[in-house]
Amino acid sequence: MENRYVQQFKKGSLEMILLCLIGKKETYGYEIITELNGSGAAVLGYAKEGTVYPILYRLQEAGLVQCRIAPAAANGGSKKYYSLTEKGEETLRELILFWREYTVCVDGFVEDYQRMEEKL
Amino acid sequence: MENRYVQQFKKGSLEMILLCLIGKKETYGYEIITELNGSGAAVLGYAKEGTVYPILYRLQEAGLVQCRIAPAAANGGSKKYYSLTEKGEETLRELILFWREYTVCVDGFVEDYQRMEEKL
C-alpha cells in the first residue's frame, strides 16, 4: 500500500460508498470492485474481494440491500445482483446527512489548526 | 451510543484531529478529551480515555508528538503536555492534503447517487 492514510480514513465510509453505488444501479460484487479500482477512486486505494464481499453480506443481513441471483452469463460465474431495500434507501439518506455533519466537524478542526499556523 | 454511524466514520480521522489540536497549542490528554466532548464536536460522539490515550501513545511512538511532564498542578495529577515534532507537522500537512482528496472522492460517489435519485 503506497499511502498508509488510505486505510485509516477508509474505515467506515466504504459501507456508504457501496450503498451509493448499489442505489445508483443494481450491481454485483465484482463490478463494484472494478469500479472502485477504476478511475476516480484511486485515492481509496485498491478495494479487494476480502473487503467488499463481507460488506455486502453485512448490508444484506442488516436488511439494507436485497440480492437476486442471475445465472452464469456469457463468460464467468453466476452473479449476485444487489439493490437497495426501502430500509436501505432510508439508511443511506441518514448516512449522507451524517457524513456531511461529520466532514464539517473534522474540517473545523483542520481549519482551526491552519488558521493558527498562518499567523506564525 | 445514540448514533451508530459515529463510530464508523470516526475510525482513522481521530488521529488527524488530535494532531490538529496538539499543533494548535501544547495540550494534554484530559484537556483533549474535554475539548472533544465540548461544543462543536458532538457529532464525533463522546471520546473516552480508552480511545484518546492509546492514540497519544501511538503518535509518540511514531515520533509525531513529543511529551513534557508537568508537575501536579493546583488540583489534579501531573500532566503530560504534548506538542508536535517536526515530523509531526510534516505528517499533519500530508494528512490534511489526503483528507481533502478523500472527502472529494467520497462526495463524488454521494453526488452521483443523489443526481440519479433526483431524476426519478
Place this chain on the structure above:
DNA sequence: ACGCTCTACTTAGTATTACTAATTAGCAAC
C-alpha cells in the same frame, strides 16, 4: 483434451482502530 485467462464469489486468519469499564492517584473542600 489441456492449460490459460477472465469473470465471479468465498473464506480463514490477521492487523488496526476504537470502545467499555475499571483502576490508580493527587489535591481540595466539606
Place this chain on the structure above:
DNA sequence: GTTGCTAATTAGTAATACTAAGTAGAGCGT
C-alpha cells in the same frame, strides 16, 4: 475521611478492513 475533581493507565472486546488463498464456470488457443 469521604466525596469530588483532575489526570492517566490498562485489560479485554468489537468492528472494520486487509492479506492471501481457494473454488468454479466459460471461452480461447494449441
